[in-house]
Structure formats: C-alpha cells, structure tokens
Amino acid sequence: MSRCHTPTIVIFAALCFGCATYKPFIGNPIYKDQNGRATCSLHRLPLTKVQGYHIRDKVILDPTVQFEKLSKAYPNCIAISDSLELFGDWNIPKGIQYCQECERLVKSKIQ
Numbered sequence: 711m712s713r714c715h716t717p718t719i720v721i722f723a724a725l726c727f728g729c730a731t732y733k734p735f736i737g738n739p740i741y742k743d744q745n746g747r748a749t750c751s752l753h754r755l756p757l758t759k760v761q762g763y764h765i766r767d768k769v770i771l772d773p774t775v776q777f778e779k780l781s782k783a784y785p786n787c788i789a790i791s792d793s794l795e796l797f798g799d800w801n802i803p804k805g806i807q808y809c810q811e812c813e814r815l816v817k818s819k820i821q
C-alpha cells in the first residue's frame with residue numbers, strides 16, 4: 711500500500727517546493743511613532759524616504775504571483791510601480807517611502 715502512495719507524495723512535494731506561502735499583513739501597515747515618524751507596523755522601523763522614480767500611470771504592470779504575495783506580507787516594500795533607480799519607463803521623479811526590512815525580505819525571497 712505504501713508503494714502506491716510514494717509517487718503521489720513525491721509529486722506533491724515537488725509541486726509544492728518553491729511555492730512558499732506568506733501570511734498577508736492585516737491592519738494599517740504604517741503608524742506614527744512618538745516622534746511623529748512614519749513607521750512600519752510589521753518591523754517597528756521608521757520608513758526610509760528617498761528620491762526615486764515612478765512609472766507612467768498608463769503602463770500596465772503585471773507582477774508575478776510571488777511578488778503579489780510578498781508585497782502583501784511585507785506591506786512597506788517598494789511598490790512595483792516605483793524604483794530607486796532610473797531605468798526604462800521608471801523615469802518620473804517621485805519621493806518614495808519604504809521599510810528597508812520589508813524591501814530586504816521581498817528581495818531575498820524573490821526567485
């Protein structure tokens with residue numbers, strides 16, 4: 711009996727490998743700390759504010775399913791429509807506010 715189930719288990723494990731689940735953050739992702747700084751609710755770190763770039767609003771972006779899940783789990787990562795660097799259609803100057811830890815985690819988990 712166990713011989714019959716072994717291939718099924720192997721196939722299931724192979725399908726699930728790399729499809730990690732990420733718990734979406736629930737609630738307000740940003741709060742003001744006692745000094746009035748915008749702070750990541752998940753990591754309790756003040757958000758970083760930098761000059762970055764934004765893509766034109768008329769460009770349709772189609773993020774991967776993985777990025778969608780990660781950006782919900784780490785809600786203060788840099789939005790797909792924003793970039794720290796000038797390149798391609800991301801050429802409209804814009805102030806960007808993000809959590810360095812959220813961004814680091816998203817980048818580390820993107821495959």
Ligand SMILES: [Zn+2]
Nearest residue numbers: 750753809812
């Ligand atoms: Zn964060």
